Structure formats: C-alpha cells, structure tokens
Amino acid sequence: MEYIVLQVTEEQRGERLDKVLAEVNNEWSRSQVQQWIKDGAVTVNGQGVKGNYKTKAGDEITVVVPEAEPLDVIPEEMNLDIYYEDQDVLVVNKPSGMVVHPAPGHTTGTLVNGLMAHCKDLSGINGVMRPGIVHRIDKDTSGLLMVAKNDMAHESLVNQLVAKTVTRRYKAIVHGVIPHDTGTIDAPIGRDKHDRQSMTVEENGKHAVTHFHVLERFTDFTFVECQLETGRTHQIRVHMKYIGYPLAGDPKYGPKKTLDLNGQALHAGILGFVHPRTGEYLEFEAPLPQEFEETLEKLRRQS
Structure with missing residues (x-):
C-alpha cells in the first residue's frame, strides 16, 4: 500500500472530492477514484467522506493507493x-x-x-x-x-x-499565421459529448492553461513553443484548435488539407523536474525528430 497526502488549495476549494483527485493524476480515472472513496481508501482530515464532498481550502486528503x-x-x-x-x-x-x-x-x-x-x-x-x-x-x-x-x-x-512546478515545453507547427508573439490560453477541457474519443473546450471541463510564443512564421503556418501549466488529455491540440490555429498533421483536431506528416507536428522537447531524492532540479532537452526538421526546412523554402 502507498499513502499519498495532498492539501486542497484555494483554487480547488468548493470542488467535488472525486473531481479534485481525478485531476491530481491523469492516470487516475474518475470511476477509479470513486471506487477508492467507496472502499474507504480516501479520507479527508482523517474522516471518511462521499465522492460528492465539497472540498475546503486546507483540507488534508489521504489516499491509500491499492497494491x-x-x-x-x-x-x-x-x-x-x-x-x-x-x-x-x-x-x-x-x-x-x-x-x-x-x-x-x-x-x-x-x-x-x-x-x-x-x-x-x-x-x-x-x-x-x-x-x-x-x-x-x-x-x-x-x-x-x-x-x-x-x-x-x-x-x-x-x-x-x-503543484505545476514541472517544466514541460513543446514545439509545434500550427495552421495559420499567428500575428502576436505570445499568448496564454486559459480554457477548461472536457470530453466531447458528441465524440467520446475526443476532447474539447467545455464549460464544465478541467482547468487547463497553455502558454505559447511564436518561434517562426511561414506563408500559411507558424512554428511555436508551448508551455504546459496543466496537463490535460490532448491539451495543446485542443487549445490551439480552440484559438483557430490547429496543429499541422493532426488527424483528430486539424483540417484534412495539411502537411504530409505521420500525425500531429508536436514534440515534447524540454522536461524539467526536482529529483525526488536529491532535491536537485534536472532539465533535459531532446532535439526535433528528423521528419519535423525536414518539414520546417520545406516550409522555409516555400515562404
């Protein structure tokens, strides 16, 4: 058994307990969390509660994650x-x-x-x-x-x-020419009611924030770097579509007429975190894949 102890933030105040926990870890499903609560594996301030419990700032949530x-x-x-x-x-x-x-x-x-x-x-x-x-x-x-x-x-x-302290920066090619150099997309993401395999910006979705800045502009495309503040499913793909600049090559959220790519032009290039044992901040950078680089070169020649 593993114990995880979390403290409810001011931002989370008033949300349902099962919703708060499902947002803690993208790998924990809402139904899984609800089952843990029913099984008594989740307590708030040492007391058993129901999944619809409305959290208060400062509440201490303990989760006993099953083996x-x-x-x-x-x-x-x-x-x-x-x-x-x-x-x-x-x-x-x-x-x-x-x-x-x-x-x-x-x-x-x-x-x-x-x-x-x-x-x-x-x-x-x-x-x-x-x-x-x-x-x-x-x-x-x-x-x-x-x-x-x-x-x-x-x-x-x-x-x-x-705690949003992990550094996650992605590079992407999007359709359209973004006129401004930087931007922040703050729009909640939830499952699309019309397509359960897709996500969308949805009023009752999970809090989601993406920051971006333009690296290079082409005739019909823009090369951007996106920094995640939250980590929702398909977040960058959904957010960039939402503001009118869907990812090139994206079969789910992008237009059919796009660049000849095997999937969306999206690369998680920079990752940084504090080492769990030493407390040292570590940051790593992976170069763009060859196909991505070749696509950029082609766009430069065409612009």
Whole structure:
C-alpha cells in the first residue's frame, strides 16, 4: 500500500472530492477514484467522506493507493532513447508512433513493454498496465517522459505535476499565421459529448492553461513553443484548435488539407523536474525528430 497526502488549495476549494483527485493524476480515472472513496481508501482530515464532498481550502486528503496487481504485460527488448537514469527516475525520449502504455486488446509494442525489459523496478502505483508512468504523451507526439522506478519517486513527481512546478515545453507547427508573439490560453477541457474519443473546450471541463510564443512564421503556418501549466488529455491540440490555429498533421483536431506528416507536428522537447531524492532540479532537452526538421526546412523554402 502507498499513502499519498495532498492539501486542497484555494483554487480547488468548493470542488467535488472525486473531481479534485481525478485531476491530481491523469492516470487516475474518475470511476477509479470513486471506487477508492467507496472502499474507504480516501479520507479527508482523517474522516471518511462521499465522492460528492465539497472540498475546503486546507483540507488534508489521504489516499491509500491499492497494491498493483501482478503485471502480465510482456517485456520487449527495444532500443530506447534514454536521456537519464538512476535508482529512482528515468527520462526517455519517445518516438512518434509509439503508444505509452498497453490497453485491453493492445498489449505489445508500447513504451511500457520496452521499459519492463530495460529495468525490472518500476513504480506500481498506476496499476498493471501503467507501471512507472507518471504522465504520458500521445501516440503520434514525440519527446521526453519522466518514469518513476519506485513509489517514492512516483509520489514526488505526481505532487510536482499537481503543484505545476514541472517544466514541460513543446514545439509545434500550427495552421495559420499567428500575428502576436505570445499568448496564454486559459480554457477548461472536457470530453466531447458528441465524440467520446475526443476532447474539447467545455464549460464544465478541467482547468487547463497553455502558454505559447511564436518561434517562426511561414506563408500559411507558424512554428511555436508551448508551455504546459496543466496537463490535460490532448491539451495543446485542443487549445490551439480552440484559438483557430490547429496543429499541422493532426488527424483528430486539424483540417484534412495539411502537411504530409505521420500525425500531429508536436514534440515534447524540454522536461524539467526536482529529483525526488536529491532535491536537485534536472532539465533535459531532446532535439526535433528528423521528419519535423525536414518539414520546417520545406516550409522555409516555400515562404
């Protein structure tokens, strides 16, 4: 069993307990959290409560995360691009096209399969299909991910994500020419009621903030860097579409007429966090993939 203790912030005051907890970790589903609450694995100020409990600033929430079931995902030898590794954490550069963790009916070829072959010790907090996974990036997004090798590291990294102290900067190519050099998109994201596989800006969605600045402008496209303040599913893709500049190559949120790419032009290039054991701030940068660089060169020649 692993205990995670959180304190409700002023910003979270008045929200339902299950909603607050589902926002703590993108890998915790609302239904999973509600089951934990029913099972008595969640207390507020030492007392059992219901999922619809309205939180107060300063409330101390304790979550007893159940032990992970024995893992039946098959380790697979892969040539992983590892940027950093020690006894607690691992930073890996995921290629575009690779799924982060297995799902029912799709249990091979994922980053988790490769990680299990590379190292035997991964945090079990997120269960059998997601060992060590603290956050994730979409299949067709490339770039850096931090992985927890034990539960102490996992808890620390999750708390840093909740406190918004993790540095996550992405580079993207978007449709259209953005006239202003910088901007902030503050718009809540929720599941699209008309398409359950998609996310959208939605009034009752989860708080989501993306900052961006323009790196380069082309005739019909803009090269931008986005910094995440929150980490919602498909956040950059949804936010950039929302302001009228969808990502190039995005099959879900972008226009059909786009650049010839294998998925959205999005790369998680910079990742920084405080090491769970040493307290040292670590930051890593992964260069753009070759296809991304070649696309930029083509746009420069055409502009």
